[in-house]
Amino acid sequence: MSDSTTQESLDPNVRQTAAELATGDRTDTLLQTDDLVKTFGGFTATDEVDFSVEEGELRCLIGPNGAGKSTLLKLITGTLAPTEGSIYYDGHDVTDLEPNERVARGISMKFQVPSVYGDLSVRENARLPIQQFADGEERRRRVQEAIDAAGLTGTEDVDASTLSHGQQQQLEISMAASLEPDLLLLDEPVAGLSVDERAEIADRITTLNEEEGIAFVVIEHDTDFVAEIADNVTVLHKGDIFREGSIGDIESDPAVKRIYLGTDEDSDGDSR
Numbered sequence: 001m002s003d004s005t006t007q008e009s010l011d012p013n014v015r016q017t018a019a020e021l022a023t024g025d026r027t028d029t030l031l032q033t034d035d036l037v038k039t040f041g042g043f044t045a046t047d048e049v050d051f052s053v054e055e056g057e058l059r060c061l062i063g064p065n066g067a068g069k070s071t072l073l074k075l076i077t078g079t080l081a082p083t084e085g086s087i088y089y090d091g092h093d094v095t096d097l098e099p100n101e102r103v104a105r106g107i108s109m110k111f112q113v114p115s116v117y118g119d120l121s122v123r124e125n126a127r128l129p130i131q132q133f134a135d136g137e138e139r140r141r142r143v144q145e146a147i148d149a150a151g152l153t154g155t156e157d158v159d160a161s162t163l164s165h166g167q168q169q170q171l172e173i174s175m176a177a178s179l180e181p182d183l184l185l186l187d188e189p190v191a192g193l194s195v196d197e198r199a200e201i202a203d204r205i206t207t208l209n210e211e212e213g214i215a216f217v218v219i220e221h222d223t224d225f226v227a228e229i230a231d232n233v234t235v236l237h238k239g240d241i242f243r244e245g246s247i248g249d250i251e252s253d254p255a256v257k258r259i260y261l262g263t264d265e266d267s268d269g270d271s272r
């Protein structure tokens, strides 16, 4: 959905670096958070986070429980409002936009818990996001494509509650992808799934990334799954970015091992 027209490039909210302004070049950064802070009462869940995603990138977000991963994704979608800081998407400041306005800009999210409507059929669920912008034959075709892409051909009329957990996750990824996002955020998409279901979700994510150019941020605990899908990994710890790199670099980093074991006092002299 990103479309940098001449009009948009005159938008006073467009953020460009001094170098870009000097040369007229734009980078390929799709998302950038700037000193993003979220506090709950006296507790800081994200602490001045500068997180970025390039166009078409597939990035995994890992970190111990409570590191602030889900909070960061909710700030990006607008489900949570930041305490301080800014979020730039496709060069525009989207910090004050409502979640639905961010969806219209191209940010889509699938939450940790499947949120398909169990008492609606597979077809009715698949139709929900599509009916906002397509009707008639185009709507029918796109709904069927979403169902087929989820591997659910033949289940169109059954209640979604009768699907397996893995099928519900597939349906929900289809629903998020049918909004034609440029950035899709997935919070633990394979939690509780079987080995076969995990492989199918991995396939689905890499296909959407490679064939449709959708950039992903995927929260995941299983490093084998991360290694299978991700170009790049960000490690979040105590609400801030602790490391970024390839999964190979991250897995062999002793400081990362320590934070997972909860013995990280040596790495930053702090514990939370």
Ligand SMILES: Nc1ncnc2c1ncn2[C@@H]1O[C@H](COP(=O)(O)OP(=O)(O)OP(=O)(O)O)[C@@H](O)[C@H]1O
Binding pocket: 040, 043, 045, 063, 064, 065, 066, 067, 068, 069, 070, 071, 072
């Ligand atoms: N609405 C809230 N009110 C108060 N505290 C919250 C709220 N949401 C999150 N937190 C706290 O913020 C911290 C970060 O939570 P978050 O869910 O972002 O972590 P996470 O890295 O996604 O963890 P996990 O891997 O366990 O899902 C946690 O200590 C959590 O208890």
